[in-house]
Amino acid sequence: MMFIQVFGKESITRLDWDSVKNGKVLRKYYEPLVKNSSKIFVRNSDHQVEILQVGTELYPLTIGRKSNKKTCYLFSLKAQYIDYTREEVLKGSSYNKSQKAIVKFFFPFLRVFGSWMGMERTVFVNNFFLATNLYEKDTxxxxxxxxxxxxxYYPNCVIAFRSINESTDSHLLNKLKLHGGLPLACRQLYILDPKHDNFQKKRPVIRDRKLWEKTKDLYWQKVLRFDKIEISTLLTFYRDLYLKKYSQLNPDYSADFLEASMNSKILDFYILREISSDVPLAVQAVERTKHVVCTPFIGYDHMKPKNIGLYRLMHLKLSEIAIEEDKIFNMSSGASTFKKQRGGVPCFDYHIIFIDHLPKRVQWFWKQLYSISESIIKPAMKNLKV
Structure with a gap:
């Protein structure tokens, strides 16, 4: 029988790190979280973290915490499906007055009802505090x-597997659905397979490559160790984009997160610098499996002129990494037109939830949400390209 066990704050000392893949390295990431909470890595959260060991593999678990305060959407289905959606609709230009009125006045009641139905009692599996959590095909x-x-082990909680997409994770998606999991659509992302797509002949890609060839004063550096002073600048780049421009519900990462995720080799970081001054202009992290690459963390200097094309250069770098490593490029969500012009193919990303062990009234609530996901949310994502 396969070994399966959860390790929490009281039992973490009993985990045999030598018995798991890359255990000594992963320990640098996991132990601080389990001994403290998610807050040390994501400042706008405070959730219990535990570790699931399955055979020789480790997966982080985050435990939902009932609270009326808004928290980062990575730890809360209520924050993602109610708070974030409400913000997006009210701010967005793609929605009409009727849609905005419904969301503005109905969603606060839905939020209270969701809390009453235990929406926050959720255990997220494989939650690395990233919007995109990659899975190996043989997981x-x-x-x-x-x-x-x-x-x-968690009889009163929804069990949720984060961010499983229908393209690169189709095997896992189908297996979990076969086991009784309900797939809640959470976003539409874009996938690029360099082996199958003739994307390099697309005009925007050619223009991006020419832009880089004309850029003589910039270079990419793979980070081996963060500079304590410079790391503040890199976090400012990220926060200006994700927190100030988009939403305070996005993860507010700490310096500890960047250092731990790099030291544990969960992420590789690349900085775009000026040759003349060595000043950083942009940063992006690369997450990898045997078959897929993506970037769950980016930021750039918003004070620089747009004609420098920092976002275009960052995207080009990731495309080249995918080509060099012969991997599929998960472009994540957002900037749909930009990504489709560069070969991205849309597909849905899901949270797979298990609820059949919960009370009937709670099951009813989640089944209604699943029905709404299939009949309203997915068609809306397709039409609005979000």
Missing amino acids: LLSDTMVTQYLKE
Whole structure:
């Protein structure tokens, strides 16, 4: 029988790090979280973190916490589906007055109802505090014993597997659905397979490459160690984009997160610098599996002129990494027109939830949300390209 166990604050000392893949390295990431909380890595959160060991693999678990305060959407289905959606609709130009009125006045009641139905009692599986959490094709999470164990270990909580898409994660998606999981659509992302798509002949890609060739005073550096002073600048780049421009519900990462995710090799960081001054202009992290690459963390200097094309250069760099490593490029969500012009193919990303161990009234609530997801949310995402 496969070994399955959860390690929390009281039992973390019993985890045999030598018995798991890359255990000594991953320890640098996991131990601070379990001993403290998610707040040390994501400042706008405060959630209990535990570790699931399945055979020789480790997966982070985050435990939902009932609160009326708004928290980062990575830890809360209420924050993602109610708070974030409300913000997006009210701010967005793609929505009409009727849609905005419904969201403005109805969603606060939905938020209270969701809390009453225990929406926050959710355990997120494989939650690395990233918008996109990649899965290996041979992940042991697909085994039915894992979901059964989690339902028994957390009998009062929804069990949610974060960000599983229908393109690169189709095997895991189908397996979890077969085990009884409900797929809640959470976003539409874009996938580029350099082997199958003749994207390099697309005009925007050619223009991006020419832009880089004309850029003589910039270079990419893979970070081996963060400079303590410079890391503040890099976080400012990120926060200006994701927190100030978009939403305070996005993760507010700390310097500890950047250092731990790099030291544990969960992420590789690349900085775009000026040759003449060595000043950083942009930063992006690269997350990898055997088959896929993506970037869950980016930021750039918004004070620089737009004609420098920092975002275009960052995207080009990731495309080149995918080509060099012969991997699929998960472009994530957002900037739909930009990504489709550069070969991105849309597909849906899901949270797979397990609820059959919960009270009937709670199951009813989630089944209604699933029905809304299939009949309203997914068609809206397609039409609005979000």
